[in-house]
Amino acid sequence: MSERGFELQAVDASTGARAGILYTAHGPVETPVFMPVGTRATVKAQTQEMLEQLDARLILANAYHLYLRPGHDVIGHLGGLHRFMSWDRAILTDSGGFQIYSLAPLRKLSEDGVDFQSHLDGSWHHLTPEKAIDIQVALGSDIVMVLDECQRYPAPRQAVEQTVALTTNWARRGKRRFEELDANGRQMLFGIMQGGTFVDLRRRSLEELLAIGFDGYAIGGLSVGEERAEMYDTVEAITPLMPEERPRYLMGVGTPLDVVECVARGVDMFDCVLPTRNARNGQVFTWGGPLNIKNAVWMRDSRPIDERCSCFVCRRYSRAYIRHLYVANEILSAILCTYHNLFFYLDIMRKMRQAIRLGTFSEVYTEFKACFQTKAEESTY
Amino acid sequence: MSERGFELQAVDASTGARAGILYTAHGPVETPVFMPVGTRATVKAQTQEMLEQLDARLILANAYHLYLRPGHDVIGHLGGLHRFMSWDRAILTDSGGFQIYSLAPLRKLSEDGVDFQSHLDGSWHHLTPEKAIDIQVALGSDIVMVLDECQRYPAPRQAVEQTVALTTNWARRGKRRFEELDANGRQMLFGIMQGGTFVDLRRRSLEELLAIGFDGYAIGGLSVGEERAEMYDTVEAITPLMPEERPRYLMGVGTPLDVVECVARGVDMFDCVLPTRNARNGQVFTWGGPLNIKNAVWMRDSRPIDERCSCFVCRRYSRAYIRHLYVANEILSAILCTYHNLFFYLDIMRKMRQAIRLGTFSEVYTEFKACFQTKAEESTY
Numbered sequence: 187m188s189e190r191g192f193e194l195q196a197v198d199a200s201t202g203a204r205a206g207i208l209y210t211a212h213g214p215v216e217t218p219v220f221m222p223v224g225t226r227a228t229v230k231a232q233t234q235e236m237l238e239q240l241d242a243r244l245i246l247a248n249a250y251h252l253y254l255r256p257g258h259d260v261i262g263h264l265g266g267l268h269r270f271m272s273w274d275r276a277i278l279t280d281s282g283g284f285q286i287y288s289l290a291p292l293r294k295l296s297e298d299g300v301d302f303q304s305h306l307d308g309s310w311h312h313l314t315p316e317k318a319i320d321i322q323v324a325l326g327s328d329i330v331m332v333l334d335e336c337q338r339y340p341a342p343r344q345a346v347e348q349t350v351a352l353t354t355n356w357a358r359r360g361k362r363r364f365e366e367l368d369a370n371g372r373q374m375l376f377g378i379m380q381g382g383t384f385v386d387l388r389r390r391s392l393e394e395l396l397a398i399g400f401d402g403y404a405i406g407g408l409s410v411g412e413e414r415a416e417m418y419d420t421v422e423a424i425t426p427l428m429p430e431e432r433p434r435y436l437m438g439v440g441t442p443l444d445v446v447e448c449v450a451r452g453v454d455m456f457d458c459v460l461p462t463r464n465a466r467n468g469q470v471f472t473w474g475g476p477l478n479i480k481n482a483v484w485m486r487d488s489r490p491i492d493e494r495c496s497c498f499v500c501r502r503y504s505r506a507y508i509r510h511l512y513v514a515n516e517i518l519s520a521i522l523c524t525y526h527n528l529f530f531y532l533d534i535m536r537k538m539r540q541a542i543r544l545g546t547f548s549e550v551y552t553e554f555k556a557c558f559q560t561k562a563e564e565s566t567y
Numbered sequence: 568m569s570e571r572g573f574e575l576q577a578v579d580a581s582t583g584a585r586a587g588i589l590y591t592a593h594g595p596v597e598t599p600v601f602m603p604v605g606t607r608a609t610v611k612a613q614t615q616e617m618l619e620q621l622d623a624r625l626i627l628a629n630a631y632h633l634y635l636r637p638g639h640d641v642i643g644h645l646g647g648l649h650r651f652m653s654w655d656r657a658i659l660t661d662s663g664g665f666q667i668y669s670l671a672p673l674r675k676l677s678e679d680g681v682d683f684q685s686h687l688d689g690s691w692h693h694l695t696p697e698k699a700i701d702i703q704v705a706l707g708s709d710i711v712m713v714l715d716e717c718q719r720y721p722a723p724r725q726a727v728e729q730t731v732a733l734t735t736n737w738a739r740r741g742k743r744r745f746e747e748l749d750a751n752g753r754q755m756l757f758g759i760m761q762g763g764t765f766v767d768l769r770r771r772s773l774e775e776l777l778a779i780g781f782d783g784y785a786i787g788g789l790s791v792g793e794e795r796a797e798m799y800d801t802v803e804a805i806t807p808l809m810p811e812e813r814p815r816y817l818m819g820v821g822t823p824l825d826v827v828e829c830v831a832r833g834v835d836m837f838d839c840v841l842p843t844r845n846a847r848n849g850q851v852f853t854w855g856g857p858l859n860i861k862n863a864v865w866m867r868d869s870r871p872i873d874e875r876c877s878c879f880v881c882r883r884y885s886r887a888y889i890r891h892l893y894v895a896n897e898i899l900s901a902i903l904c905t906y907h908n909l910f911f912y913l914d915i916m917r918k919m920r921q922a923i924r925l926g927t928f929s930e931v932y933t934e935f936k937a938c939f940q941t942k943a944e945e946s947t948y
Binding site: 226227228230231232233234235255256260263264265269270271272485486488498502503504506507509510511513514516517518520521522 | 607608609611612613614615616636637641644645646650651652653866867869879883884885887888890891892894895897898899901902903
C-alpha cells in the first residue's frame with residue numbers, strides 16, 4: 187500500500203457498504219468516516235484536545251472562510267493550517283463553491299470563475315478554479331477539493347447540465363494547477379460531481395471527472411432541499427459506477443439516518459454541521475432519538491443525555507445541569523452538547539466500520555435504521 | 568487540627584502575609600487562594616475537567632443567581648450544588664447582597680430584609696437574612712456567606728454607619744438560622760464586614776461580627792470605585808485586628824496587583840470576575856503585562872500568549888490563532904483565554920503560598936509588585 191491514497195479493506199456483500207483506510211500525510215483515517223466541521227479552523231466550542239479525545243482523525247475546514255479571514259497568506263506564513271490551529275491529524279478543505287452559493291450576498295458567475303461579495307465586509311473578490319487550488323495549497327490541507335458550481339434545488343435540467351459542464355471544466359483547470367504546483371507529494375485532490383437528482387447527468391459528470399483523474403470523488407449538490415428518498419436514490423444510482431479503489435465523499439450529509447443509509451450505499455466520507463450546530467441550539471442526539479435539552483421536562487432529571495453513551499459528558503453531567511446551562515445561555519452548554527453529539531456521530535461510524543469488517547453490517551444497518559428512522563420523524567432536523 | 572476550619576501555618580514576618588489550610592467538607596484548600604467565579608454553577612467557558620486540571624480547589628457560586636434560576640429547590644432536589652454541577656471540591660456561595668445591589672432593576676430595603684425585582688423577568692422577591700441561609704443550606708455549599716447590605720461609593724458617613732448596623736443585625740439573624748438548621752456539621756458560615764473606607768466603622772463592624780462569632784470573616788464593600796490606595800489602606804488598617812485563627816476573605820478583588828498587595832496585608836481569600844470576564848473580552852494576562860489578543864499586531868505572531876507560562880494553552884496555541892478565533896467570534900477563544908487567565912491567577916497564588924512557607928515572600932512581593940505595577944497602568948482594567 188502506498189503512503190498516500192485509499193485502501194479498500196472490506197465490502198459488505200448484501201449492501202455494498204465499504205470499510206477502508208485513507209492514508210494521508212497526517213496519518214491514516216479509517217473509513218467510513220464522519221468529519222467534524224471546523225469551518226474557520228476550529229470545530230466550534232471544542233478544543234483540539236477534545237477532538238483528540240474524541241479520536242477524530244480527519245476534520246474539515248473551509249477555504250472560502252479562511253481566505254477571507256485571516257487570509258490564506260497569513261496561515262501560509264505561519265506554516266500552514268495544521269500548525270496554525272495546532273492540529274497534526276488530517277484536514278480536508280472545502281474549496282468554497284458551496285459557501286459562495288449560500289453565503290455571498292451577491293455573486294456573478296462566468297466561465298472564468300466567480301465574482302462574489304464577502305459576507306463579512308461586502309468587499310468584492312474574484313475566485314477561479316486555479317485560485318481555489320492556490321489557496322488550499324497555501325493552507326496545506328491533506329485533501330483539497332476542486333472549485334465546483336452549486337445549483338439551487340429544484341433547477342431545470344438545462345441549468346443542471348450547464349453546471350455539470352462548468353464544474354467539469356473547472357475540475358480540469360484545478361487538476362492542472364494542482365499538478366503545476368506539484369502539491370501532490372503531500373496533498374490529495376478530489377473532484378466533485380454535480381448533476382442534481384438527474385441520474386444521467388450525475389453519470390456524465392462522473393465520467394468526465396474520471397477522464398481527468400482524481401485521488402477521490404465527491405458527490406456535491408445533494409442535501410440541498412430534495413426529498414430524502416431522492417437523495418438516497420441518486421447516491422444508490424451513482425456509487426456503483428464510482429471506482430472501487432477511490433474514496434467516495436458525500437458532501438454536507440447528514441442526519442444519523444442519512445449517514446447510515448449512505449454508508450449502506452457505498453459512501454466512505456461525510457461531513458455535516460448538524461451535530462455541532464444543533465448542539466449549540468440545544469439538540470442532542472441519543473440512541474433513543476434526539477432530545478431538546480432546553481425542554482422543561484429535564485429540569486429535575488439527573489440522568490445523563492444518553493444512558494447508553496460512554497462519553498465524558500454522559501459519564502459526568504446530568505440533563506438537569508445541561509438544561510440549566512442552556513437556559514442561562516452559558517458557553518458550557520455548547521461545549522458539552524457539541525462534544526456529546528460528535529461522540530455520538532463518531533460512535534455510529536466506529537460501530538459501522540467494525541460491523542463491515544466483521545461481516546455483520548446488515549444487522550447493524552437494520553438496527554440503526556429502525557432506531558433513527560422512527561425518531562427522525564419526531565425531531566426538528 | 569479539626570476536620571473543618573482554618574489552620575494557619577506560616578506568617579511572613581516583614582509583611583504579615585499568611586499561608587494556611589482551609590479544611591472544608593470537600594477537601595483542604597491551601598491559602599492564600601483565588602476562587603474562580605462560577606456565578607451560575609459554571610465557571611464561564613470552562614468544563615469542570617478543566618478546573619480540575621487547573622488544580623482549582625475552591626470555586627465561588629452565587630446564591631442570588633441560583634435562587635432565581637434554576638431555583639435552590641431544584642438544586643436541593645438534585646442533591647445539592649456539588650452533585651448538580653458535578654464538582655466534588657469546595658464551593659463558597661455568596662449570599663447575593665452585592666448582586667441585589669448591582670443587578671436588580673428595583674429594590675426596597677427594610678430592617679426585615681430586601682424586596683427586589685429579578686433582573687431576569689422583573690418578578691418581585693423578598694429576601695431576608697434567614698432566607699439567604701435557607702437557600703445556601705439547600706445548595707449545600709462548603710462556605711455560606713451571610714446577607715449583607717452594600718453601599719454605593721462614595722457614601723456619606725451616616726449612610727455607611729446605617730449599613731454597618733443593618734449588616735450586623737442581619738449577620739446575627741443569619742447565624743441564628745444557620746444554627747437552627749444545624750448545618751454547621753458540613754458547612755461553614757462567614758460574616759461580612761462593611762464600613763466603606765471609614766476605618767473606625769470597619770473596626771466597629773468587625774467587633775460586632777466577632778461578638779457573634781463566625782468561621783471566617785469577609786471584607787465586603789471594597790473595590791466598588793474607591794482609589795486603589797484607599798482600598799489597600801483600609802485592608803491594612805483592618806487585617807491586624809482580625810483574628811489570626813480565622814480565614815480572611817476580601818470579596819470581589821481584584822487585579823493581579825491587588826491580590827499581591829492584599830496578600831501582603833494578610834488576606835487569605837479572593838474572588839473576582841476579572842480573569843474570566845476579561846478573557847471573554849480578549850484580555851489575557853502575562854508576566855509582561857496584559858495583552859489585548861484582538862490587536863492586529865498579533866496577526867502573524869506564532870508565540871504563545873505568554874512564553875513564561877506552562878499552561879496547556881501556552882504550550883499549544885499561538886497568539887495568531889487565538890486572535891483569529893477572537894476576531895471570528897469563535898467560542899474557542901473564550902475557552903482558551905479563560906483557561907490561561909485562571910492558570911495565571913492560580914499560578915500567582917501558588918508562587919506566593921510557596922514563598923510564604925519558604926520565608927522568601929518579601930522577594931516575591933517586590934518582584935510581583937514591580938511586574939504588575941508598571942503594566943497595570945498601561946492596561947484597561
